[in-house]
Amino acid sequence: MTIRLYDTSARQIRDFAPLTPGCVSIYLCGATVQSAPHIGHIRSGLNFDILRRWFAYRGYDVTFVRNVTDIDDKIIKKSAEQERPWWAIGYENERAFNDGYDVLGCLPPTYEPRATGHVPEMIEMMRGLIERGHAYEADGNVYFDVRSFPEYLELSNQDLDELRQPSGEGETGKRDPRDFAMWKAAKPGEPSWETPWGRGRPGWHLECSAMAHKYLGSAFDIHGGGLDLVFPHHENEIAQAKAYGDDFATYWVHNAWVTMAGEKMSKSLGNSVLVSEMVKHWRPIVLRYYLGTPHYRSMIEYSEEALREAESAFARIEGFMQRVTEKAGKTPEAAAEVPPAFAEAMDDDLGVPQALAVIHTTVRQGNSALAADDKEAAVARLAEVRAMLGVLGLDPYDPHWAGEADRGEDLHGAVDTLVRLVLDQREAARSRKDWATADAIRDQLQQSGLVIEDSPTGPRWTLGPR
Numbered sequence: 001m002t003i004r005l006y007d008t009s010a011r012q013i014r015d016f017a018p019l020t021p022g023c024v025s026i027y028l029c030g031a032t033v034q035s036a037p038h039i040g041h042i043r044s045g046l047n048f049d050i051l052r053r054w055f056a057y058r059g060y061d062v063t064f065v066r067n068v069t070d071i072d073d074k075i076i077k078k079s080a081e082q083e084r085p086w087w088a089i090g091y092e093n094e095r096a097f098n099d100g101y102d103v104l105g106c107l108p109p110t111y112e113p114r115a116t117g118h119v120p121e122m123i124e125m126m127r128g129l130i131e132r133g134h135a136y137e138a139d140g141n142v143y144f145d146v147r148s149f150p151e152y153l154e155l156s157n158q159d160l161d162e163l164r165q166p167s168g169e170g171e172t173g174k175r176d177p178r179d180f181a182m183w184k185a186a187k188p189g190e191p192s193w194e195t196p197w198g199r200g201r202p203g204w205h206l207e208c209s210a211m212a213h214k215y216l217g218s219a220f221d222i223h224g225g226g227l228d229l230v231f232p233h234h235e236n237e238i239a240q241a242k243a244y245g246d247d248f249a250t251y252w253v254h255n256a257w258v259t260m261a262g263e264k265m266s267k268s269l270g271n272s273v274l275v276s277e278m279v280k281h282w283r284p285i286v287l288r289y290y291l292g293t294p295h296y297r298s299m300i301e302y303s304e305e306a307l308r309e310a311e312s313a314f315a316r317i318e319g320f321m322q323r324v325t326e327k328a329g330k331t332p333e334a335a336a337e338v339p340p341a342f343a344e345a346m347d348d349d350l351g352v353p354q355a356l357a358v359i360h361t362t363v364r365q366g367n368s369a370l371a372a373d374d375k376e377a378a379v380a381r382l383a384e385v386r387a388m389l390g391v392l393g394l395d396p397y398d399p400h401w402a403g404e405a406d407r408g409e410d411l412h413g414a415v416d417t418l419v420r421l422v423l424d425q426r427e428a429a430r431s432r433k434d435w436a437t438a439d440a441i442r443d444q445l446q447q448s449g450l451v452i453e454d455s456p457t458g459p460r461w462t463l464g465p466r
Contacts, residue, residue: 002015002016002347003015003016003054003055003058003347004016004347004348004349005222005251005253005349005350006253006297006349007251007252007253008155008230008252008253008254009154009155009251009252011157013348013349014251016221016251018060018221019219019220019221019250022059022060022061023060023061023062023063024055024060024061024062024063024221024222025062025063025065025216025217025220025221025222026048026051026052026062026063026064026065026220026221026222026223026224027065027066027067027208027211027212027215027216027220027222027223027224027249028044028045028048028064028065028066028067028109028223028224028225029044029066029067029208029223029224029225029226029229029233029234030045030066030067030068030069030097030112031068031069031093031094031097032069032072032074032075033068033069033070033075033089033090033091033092033093033094033096033097034072034074034075034077034078034089034090034093035078035093036093036096036097036274036275036276037093037096037097037100037274037275038258038265038272038273038274038275039258039265039273039274039275039278039287039291039302040257040258040264040265040266040272040273041097041100041275042097042100042101042104042106042275042291043255043257043258043291043300044224044225044226044255045066045101045106046101046104046106046288046291046292047255047292047296047350048064048066048224048253048255049101049105049106049107049393050292050296050350050352050391050392050393051222051224051253051296051350052064052107053107053391053392053393054346054350054391057338057391058347062110063110063111063215063216064107064109064110064111065109065110065111065112065113065211065212065215065216066109066111066112067112067113067114067115067207067208067211068090068094068097068112068113068114068115069115069204069207070087070090070091070094070114070115070116071086071090071115071116071191071201071202072204075089075090076190076191080189086191087116087191094114096275096276099275099276100275100276103275103279103284104275104284104287104288104291105284105285105288105393105394105398105400105401106393107393111215113211113214113215115202115207115211116202118207118210118211118214119193119195119202121210121211121213121214122182122183122202122206122207122210123195123196124210125206125209125210125213125240125244126142126182126183126195126197126206127196128244128245129144129182129240129243129244130142132243132244132245133145133148134148134149134239134243134244135182135243136175137197138172138173138174138175139172139173139185140185140186140197140198140199140200141171141172141173141181141183141184141185141197141200142181142182142183142195142197142200143171143173143174143175143179143180143181143182144179144180144182144236144239144240144243145175145176145179146160146176146178146179146180146239147160147176148243149239149242149243151238151239151242152235152239153231153235154238155230155231155234155235155238155252156230156231156235158231160178163178164177164178171184180203180205180232180236181203182202182203182205182206182240183195183197183200183201183202183203183206184200184201184202184203185198185199185200186198186199186200186201204233205232205233205236205237205240206240208233208237209237209240209241209244209246209248212237212241212248212249213241213244213246218245218246218247218248219246219247219248219250220248220249220250221249221250221251222249222250222251222252222253223237223248223249223251223252223253224252224253224254224255225254225255226254226255226256226257227254227255227256227257228257228264229254230254234252254297255296255297256296256297256298256299256300257299257300258291258299258300258302259299259300259301259302260273260301260302262301265302273302275287282307282311283311284401285314285394285396285401286307286310286311286314287307288393288394289310289313289314289394290306290307290310290311292352292392292393292394293310293352293353293356293392294352294353295349295350295351295352295353296350296352297349313360314394316360316363317359317360317363317385317389318396320363320366320367320370320382320385321382321385321386321396321397323367323370324366324370324378324379324381324382325382327370327375327378328375328378328379328382331397332379332382332383332386333383333386334383334386334387334390334395335380335383335384335386335387336387337387338384338387338388338391339358339362339384339388341358342355342358342359342388342391345357345358346391352392355388355391355392356392358388359385359388359389362381362384362385362388363381363385365377365381366378366381366382366385369381419445419450419461422441422445423441423445423452423459423461425441426438426441426442426459427459429441445461
């Protein structure tokens, strides 16, 4: 089946047809590094990590570019407030973002360019736009003339005559208040670079048009980012790139937000949940499950209850995998192919929720095989589960999660020793037919969050829902 994706520009799901057969090129708007990442920031990287993994599974050679915006108004403001160099703030938070991507199992991008490393490419693009009559200089600023580009606002489906875009601070000399700054004239004490129009620094939008052109050429397959970037950022990228002569992106793919109390999670609202803090309280693989398994175009309303549900759901998968591994005496390898129903769901606009349902169905089939003492069938189901989890970056046996597994095994061993002592007391009570004491011990363990299962080889315990 052909991979199909929802294209924001077309407002419909389209069959994916790559520009180059067997290859897919993706540009994702990455971090603006004025602060450490919250889970809303990381969701975008995680969603596109899953998309990238699925393309790779389908046999595509993927080039994945994710930029870093390391200079903008917010970073400069933070620099003044904290009395620290702008580059120190940017680098510190860039590392925090990369730590966040890594701890949640995102593959590193093919290229990760910084805005400040591509000023020559930006100057070249501005020069070309001025020559073509799409941009102009005023007071050291360089603006894009939006009325010179008839397709402006087609992505966001707005009417230019109804658009009111206020002038930014220091943005003087605009011909039209809706024209946007590609380059901002230098101010005292701010970082700046030399250009034919005087010293200054990049506007937010120019960097992505220039870097996409450098790393992916004049045309590429997919441009991605959060829904909040459709306007003005992506709209302005399109205007710059196409007016320059590039075909730019064929498909526009946008992920939805993580919200709290119905509002987009953001630093400005004071409702952000930092990744660095979240992984202190939740296993990273569980956090990936929580953020990665809803459909990428669906809003996620953050709550601890939802996280606990994700933890319990993933524990059921892990419990099955552990039981089969114990029975097989070794960890079965992942299957070479995922089940057809899983592939069909993933091909259909990255339908992770439907694909996840296939995983849980396979787990139930595997548990039934275990109950029937059908080792061969149980191992086969585990192999399928591993293949599917691998596509989602959620296979607990993957080397990436090995450190987490080791820590979990250490803790599991300590808890197991303590629980075994209590279970031995329960068995002793049962052997002397003291059923009241045996039941009381079982109930107390269950109240502690453990599920006790009596099997022919003796009692076993697993973690239940919190």
